[in-house]
Amino acid sequence: MSIRSVAAPDLSTRRAxxxxxxxxxxxxxxxxxxxxxxxxxxxxxxxxxxxxxxxGLNSAYANDKIGHGNVSAFVMISLALYGAVLATTAGxxxxxxxxxxxxxxxxxxxxxxxPAYIAIKMLTALVLGLGSVTAxxxxxxxxxxxxxxxxxxVVTALCVWIGSLLFAAFGLFMGYLLATENVMQILSFALVxxxxxxGLFIPLSQFPHxxxxxxxxxxxxxxxxxxHAPLTGDTVQLSWVANLLAxxxxxxxxxxxxFRKDTARV
Amino acid sequence: xxxxxxxxxxxxRLDRRSGQPPAIDxxxxxxxxxxxxxxxxxxxxxxxxxxxxxxxxxxxxKTSTIDMILGLSRPTRGEVSVFGMQPRHAxxxxxxxxxxxxxxxxxxxxxxxxxxYVASLFSHSRPVGEVLHRAxxxxxxxxxxxxxxxxxxxxxxxxxxxxxxPELLVLDEPTTGMDVEGRRGFWGAIRQDAELGRTVLFATxxxxxxxxxxxxxxxxxxxxxxxxxxxSEIKALAAGRxxxxxxxxxxxxxxxxxxxxxxxxxxxxxxxxxxRDSDAVARYLLTNTAAKDLEINTRGLEDAFIxxxxxxxxxxxxxxxxxx
Numbered sequence: 001m002s003i004r005s006v007a008a009p010d011l012s013t014r015r016a017x018x019x020x021x022x023x024x025x026x027x028x029x030x031x032x033x034x035x036x037x038x039x040x041x042x043x044x045x046x047x048x049x050x051x052x053x054x055x056g057l058n059s060a061y062a063n064d065k066i067g068h069g070n071v072s073a074f075v076m077i078s079l080a081l082y083g084a085v086l087a088t089t090a091g092x093x094x095x096x097x098x099x100x101x102x103x104x105x106x107x108x109x110x111x112x113x114x115p116a117y118i119a120i121k122m123l124t125a126l127v128l129g130l131g132s133v134t135a136x137x138x139x140x141x142x143x144x145x146x147x148x149x150x151x152x153x154v155v156t157a158l159c160v161w162i163g164s165l166l167f168a169a170f171g172l173f174m175g176y177l178l179a180t181e182n183v184m185q186i187l188s189f190a191l192v193x194x195x196x197x198x199g200l201f202i203p204l205s206q207f208p209h210x211x212x213x214x215x216x217x218x219x220x221x222x223x224x225x226x227x228h229a230p231l232t233g234d235t236v237q238l239s240w241v242a243n244l245l246a247x248x249x250x251x252x253x254x255x256x257x258x259f260r261k262d263t264a265r266v
Numbered sequence: 267x268x269x270x271x272x273x274x275x276x277x278x279r280l281d282r283r284s285g286q287p288p289a290i291d292x293x294x295x296x297x298x299x300x301x302x303x304x305x306x307x308x309x310x311x312x313x314x315x316x317x318x319x320x321x322x323x324x325x326x327x328k329t330s331t332i333d334m335i336l337g338l339s340r341p342t343r344g345e346v347s348v349f350g351m352q353p354r355h356a357x358x359x360x361x362x363x364x365x366x367x368x369x370x371x372x373x374x375x376x377x378x379x380x381x382x383y384v385a386s387l388f389s390h391s392r393p394v395g396e397v398l399h400r401a402x403x404x405x406x407x408x409x410x411x412x413x414x415x416x417x418x419x420x421x422x423x424x425x426x427x428x429x430x431x432p433e434l435l436v437l438d439e440p441t442t443g444m445d446v447e448g449r450r451g452f453w454g455a456i457r458q459d460a461e462l463g464r465t466v467l468f469a470t471x472x473x474x475x476x477x478x479x480x481x482x483x484x485x486x487x488x489x490x491x492x493x494x495x496x497x498s499e500i501k502a503l504a505a506g507r508x509x510x511x512x513x514x515x516x517x518x519x520x521x522x523x524x525x526x527x528x529x530x531x532x533x534x535x536x537x538x539x540x541x542r543d544s545d546a547v548a549r550y551l552l553t554n555t556a557a558k559d560l561e562i563n564t565r566g567l568e569d570a571f572i573x574x575x576x577x578x579x580x581x582x583x584x585x586x587x588x589x590x
Contacts, residue, residue: 011361014360014390015359016358016389017358018389021387025382026387102369107387109362109363110384110387110430111357111358111359
């Protein structure tokens with residue numbers, strides 16, 4: 001056997017990175033990759049804007065007063081939430097594609113810790129969600145129909161954006177549950193149903209009573225009521241908060257459960 | 267047995283010299299998947315700087331063992347350490363990198379982005395440009411991974427493994443699906459890289475790769491190490507060697523008493539002795555007899571591989587290379 005003369009590896013100089021490998025280069029590359037996907041962009045930024053232009057400007061009701069503003073502002077908030085939820089779900093569900101491609105396994109050969117990976121996915125989802133909210137609000141501002149005090153533009157936009165984190169958890173849960181490249185095609189169908197349940201497209205009062213009762217248990221109901229409350233001036237109801245927290249527990253708990261199973265396996 | 271002892275001896279010398287823990291240390295490692303016992307008590311030490319081939323038929327337990335070395339799975343029983351630490355810790359410090367057979371790449375990143383992504387995760391990494399150059403893909407840094415050929419993707423995996431400047435490089439059947447040219451280029455790069463002192467462990471079922479590129483071959487069969495030594499030691503182990511010499515008036519009975527002589531054949535003035543200890547036979551012939559024109563022939567590694575890994579390997583007397 002030939003033994004080459006080998007300099008002893010100096011193991012003491014090698015350190016694990018801080019924050020489990022989390023860093024801004026990765027975040028930037030993830031966002032860039034997400035923005036490169038034209039289908040995702042159309043889906044999360046163009047479609048909510050188009051819906052807003054279709055439903056939010058109708059002169060039959062757009063200028064009707066509602067709380068501190070008008071119906072057009074209400075519809076703008078609804079469709080910003082719809083877009084943000086699509087965006088964060090898509091961001092979270094990226095793990096499905098990454099698992100199918102073996103990328104998650106490759107990352108396990110790097111210092112990136114699983115919690116840091118999840119944090120990167122959540123933040124990437126939030127960046128995309130911010131894009132959706134901004135797109136709808138900017139178009140709303142340009143067309144000039146939505147009316148509410150300036151501070152409410154900021155408050156409702158922030159509520160929608162932060163609230164959409166619930167659906168980043170949903171996307172992650174589904175991404176770990178369904179290992180398929182086409183996960184978003186399944187999830188977008190579910191999101192449309194959730195959006196109806198949350199009254200984002202048609203006010204729940206226009207549905208038959210039974211459907212209205214069922215809708216109160218769907219995942220977008222509590223969040224939708226809460227993000228509209230600053231505009232409508234409605235008192236926050238316990239059932240809205242309970243709905244939000246229950247679905248957060250289900251989605252985040254499900255994501256952690258599947259994630260643990262996944263890291264134990266690969 | 268002799269081969270193992272020689273290896274172990276060299277290893278401990280190396281360890282004493284470097285004062286470092288072995289690159290890889292497996293102690294009676296078992297791995298079961300349900301009722302399937304994939305790895306059955308593997309003991310294996312690999313010193314820093316060795317280039318070791320992990321050779322065995324499909325399903326022998328190569329990938330299961332490699333997964334445990336990389337911290338991708340935990341042994342059911344036994345201990346795995348890499349540079350004296352748990353595999354996960356060695357990975358986090360960038361001491362270990364691996365090139366897998368397939369997968370592990372995202373189609374919508376470019377080659378350069380993939381490398382930058384991975385490089386950013388380590389506290390200590392080589393410049394991306396340098397690594398792409400060494401892997402021979404600096405010209406395609408802006409190409410989408412999905413548009414790269416299989417060989418280019420494999421070079422990207424190699425580049426990713428080099429980013430952390432690892433002390434140990436693990437390759438799981440790295441040239442599967444490459445053409446001859448690609449395979450030669452890939453091994454050229456690995457070999458050049460190993461000159462710098464990196465420890466390399468590669469799994470393969472290409473015998474010629476193990477023969478050409480490894481200092482040491484570890485043969486695994488049904489989850490157990492069946493032989494461990496240099497390429498020529500392994501060949502001799504299963505097949506023995508044939509010593510041929512010109513010796514008029516040979517004393518056949520005396521030759522049969524030589525250590526390890528399996529068969530002795532006289533053809534006129536030529537003797538053919540098949541032995542597992544060809545050195546002893548040659549020494550005897552040259553010092554105690556008038557033998558001349560002595561030749562020692564080894565059978566191919568392929569014969570050894572088949573002999574050691576075939577189903578009846580346990581029943582024939584050649585299976586002396588069992589793990590320590």
